[in-house]
Amino acid sequence: MAAAKKGAKPKVAGVRFAAGFPEEGAHNHVHFDEQLHDSVVMVSQQEDGNFLVKVGFLKILHKYEISFSLPPVQRLGKSICAVPLPTLNLKVLSITSQAEGHSIKCEYTAHKEGVLKEEMILASETNDKAFVKVVVQARVLDRHHGTPMLLEGVRCTGTELEYDSEQSDWHGFD
Incomplete structure (x- = not known):
């Protein structure tokens, strides 16, 4: 039976590509929809009127300057200030009034890994009872997971110095 197939010609079929495909060795590019990789800090207003600011991926033990704009909030008015809060990881550097809201600049220290949320309170300088809470959310990577692309x-x-007991030059008591 094997001898009968020896003399038969194998069937050869050609493969054809549709017009428009690049030749072999040509460089290909992938294009994404612009909304899929929006690379700016995202500010969203919550149902309660407060704001959530997503700053993306950060690296542990690094300091960052974060700038974002808040839309106008009627109850706050034009002049606002940051209420001092006892947090070491988020510090408001400046608040600037703009035609369309306020520009906020703050300093953030990524002190541990995971999804971290730090909050600031912005209050009106003219109305004691008017304030808004702004939560800054970051995804902090540990030091072994590479360098994140910043928004x-x-x-x-x-960077902050990391304490590592193995690097100590202290040899103990004699």
Whole structure:
């Protein structure tokens, strides 16, 4: 039976590609919809009137300067200030009034890994009872997971020293 197939010609079929495909060795590019990789800090207003600011991926033990704009809030008015809160990881550097709301610049220290939320309170300078809470949310990577691509409005300003007991030059008591 094997001898009968020896003399038969194998069937050869050609493969044809549709017009428009690049030739072999040509470079291909993938294009994504612009909304899929929006690379700016996202500010969204919650149902209760407060704001959530998503700053993307950050690296642990690094300091960042974060700039974002808040839309106008009627109850706050034009002049607002930050209420001092006892947090070491988020510090408001400046608040500037704009035609369309306020520009906020703050300093953030990524102190531990995971999804972290730090909050600030912005209050009206003319109405004691008017304030809004702004929650800054970051996804902090540990030091072994590479360098994150920072969003527009986020700038790394430095690193914090990491304490590692194995690097100590203290040899103990004699």
